Amino acid sequence: MTDFHVPVWGYWMMGLGFAAFVALLISYIHKNRGFRRPIFASPYVLWIIVFTVIPCLLVAYFSFTDPQGNFTFDNFKNFWDSNFNARKAMDPELIRQYEDMGLTLNDLGLSRDSINIDTLVFSLWMAFLCTVICLLLGYPAAHIMADREFKLGPTLVILFIVPMWMNFLLRTIAMMSLLEDNGLINSVLEMIGVGRQKLLNNLAAVQLGMVYNFLPFMVFPIYNVLNKMDYKLSEAAMDLGCDKWQTFYKVTLPLSVPGVVSGITMVFMPAVTTFYISRLLGGGKVQLFGDLIEAKFLSTSLNEWNVGSALSLIMMILILASLGLLRKVDPEGEGGGIV
Amino acid sequence: MKTIKRIYLGLILLFLYIPIAVLIIQSFNAGESRAKWEGFSFIWYGKLFEDPNIMNALWITVSIAVLAALFSTILGTLAAIGIHAMRKRPQALMLTLNNIPMTMPDIVTGISLMLLFIFTKVERGYVTMLLAHITFDVPYVILSVMPKLQQMNKNSYEAALDLGATPMYALFHVILPEVMPGVITGAMLAFTLSLDDFTISYFTTSPLVQNLSTLIYSQARKGIKPTMNALSALMFVVLLVLLLLVNKRTDKQEQ
Numbered sequence: 001m002t003d004f005h006v007p008v009w010g011y012w013m014m015g016l017g018f019a020a021f022v023a024l025l026i027s028y029i030h031k032n033r034g035f036r037r038p039i040f041a042s043p044y045v046l047w048i049i050v051f052t053v054i055p056c057l058l059v060a061y062f063s064f065t066d067p068q069g070n071f072t073f074d075n076f077k078n079f080w081d082s083n084f085n086a087r088k089a090m091d092p093e094l095i096r097q098y099e100d101m102g103l104t105l106n107d108l109g110l111s112r113d114s115i116n117i118d119t120l121v122f123s124l125w126m127a128f129l130c131t132v133i134c135l136l137l138g139y140p141a142a143h144i145m146a147d148r149e150f151k152l153g154p155t156l157v158i159l160f161i162v163p164m165w166m167n168f169l170l171r172t173i174a175m176m177s178l179l180e181d182n183g184l185i186n187s188v189l190e191m192i193g194v195g196r197q198k199l200l201n202n203l204a205a206v207q208l209g210m211v212y213n214f215l216p217f218m219v220f221p222i223y224n225v226l227n228k229m230d231y232k233l234s235e236a237a238m239d240l241g242c243d244k245w246q247t248f249y250k251v252t253l254p255l256s257v258p259g260v261v262s263g264i265t266m267v268f269m270p271a272v273t274t275f276y277i278s279r280l281l282g283g284g285k286v287q288l289f290g291d292l293i294e295a296k297f298l299s300t301s302l303n304e305w306n307v308g309s310a311l312s313l314i315m316m317i318l319i320l321a322s323l324g325l326l327r328k329v330d331p332e333g334e335g336g337g338i339v
Numbered sequence: 340m341k342t343i344k345r346i347y348l349g350l351i352l353l354f355l356y357i358p359i360a361v362l363i364i365q366s367f368n369a370g371e372s373r374a375k376w377e378g379f380s381f382i383w384y385g386k387l388f389e390d391p392n393i394m395n396a397l398w399i400t401v402s403i404a405v406l407a408a409l410f411s412t413i414l415g416t417l418a419a420i421g422i423h424a425m426r427k428r429p430q431a432l433m434l435t436l437n438n439i440p441m442t443m444p445d446i447v448t449g450i451s452l453m454l455l456f457i458f459t460k461v462e463r464g465y466v467t468m469l470l471a472h473i474t475f476d477v478p479y480v481i482l483s484v485m486p487k488l489q490q491m492n493k494n495s496y497e498a499a500l501d502l503g504a505t506p507m508y509a510l511f512h513v514i515l516p517e518v519m520p521g522v523i524t525g526a527m528l529a530f531t532l533s534l535d536d537f538t539i540s541y542f543t544t545s546p547l548v549q550n551l552s553t554l555i556y557s558q559a560r561k562g563i564k565p566t567m568n569a570l571s572a573l574m575f576v577v578l579l580v581l582l583l584l585v586n587k588r589t590d591k592q593e594q
Binding site: 040 | 344347348352354355356357358361362365372375415417418419420421423424425429433437439440442443444445446447450451452454455458470471474477506507510535537538542552555556560562563567568571574575578582583586
């Protein structure tokens, strides 16, 4: 029925080894009464070492080595200058011959080029824009729903939580089919006489898809914090002579900072790392950092994997840094509560 | 002011729901056109079941989800029991390591696992995808079981041992019945997350072994066909119902 790729037999040996380990463990537990409960965790300790720790170390290993396994910083140099490896791989003699013929590195397509760093900066910019738009759209929505006078609030917030559980890929595809040349929006535009527009495969479509996917992740944490806030505080501010706006920016806004920070992280991180939103809605014309990494690993040249690993390592550090920031501002994870 | 606020909320909700609603409605359209309604029909859903590629991907998706849920539940429940009884330092270390797959972006998890398989010269396919799914499922199982363990009486396990139970007997007759609701929630969550996953599967399988998500992705890059609409709509509803069920269970347990 299916063409399962039967892996090399050594692979099965690994599985058998693991099973044997568990069997040994069980028999040990059976006999030994003084057995301590933490040993129950040992299969998972082994698993986590093989499938989490070692892969992370491998990313680091590949990013500091060349395809032959020698230690090098070249992959990171490639981050600044994306033709660095290609230039290095060329025979200097050959380059000299080309230069004698009056050709420059430029003509050979090997000039200093900064695609990698530019893509990262561009990706950060797109994610930043997405975060700002989500914040501007989401904060008022959260604020309205958290209002005690608004009885529908707690019900409506569920409508914001549900999209967080919806598959991103499918949501992106829904957006794509809406924007397509013969999609619904274009048909409506034609009907009212505007005519069909190119809505897909541009920056705006990618940005729209990102906002569409990540907006609920901004609304929910802010709502959570605002909802838990003691409403007597703002009443007290009003009693003491603040008007509505002063109450907002002197009391409500500062108290909602943990929610805003969680929201920002929860929108910014997936927005920086996404690759299929830009791929599907940008049609290959918009390249984000995620697309770049994907492209490096889909490439058949081994060298590219090392560069790709270096790029992944940079992304990992970026994510860990922003998580660290989140922990510092919102240590109790008040804005959290995501699956 | 009140009306403006309501209109504003309404608009945002429309923005969030219209694309999905349109996708689902279009999947019932008898015609191939995206714009013209040519009558209600299940024709595209019928076509799904005739497409061998889709049926193959469905089989792979479901079998991997079942196996991954099974293995990760066993592994995760044992791990939670063990971690719970650990002393402070090793416990904190384990919980941090356990958090890695959940906090890392999927693309990094996917790539790091892909590098592991490349490094060990394992051909990517069904088994590698399964291993990857177990890896990202276990942390969620642990998170579901852990609160149940914390609610449990600390001494009942020791009491059982003192009364002559073997550790295995105590595990099955004292600890497991107490934490069972958490285990079931964990298994459901693992199953759903496995069905839901795209990014990690994408990097840990070969183009020859595709699950529904990677199939939809590779098809969508060429433009969306009505059968893909139907498939997306179907997956969408199934995943949403599953996640709603899991979350309802979690909420109930927290109360």
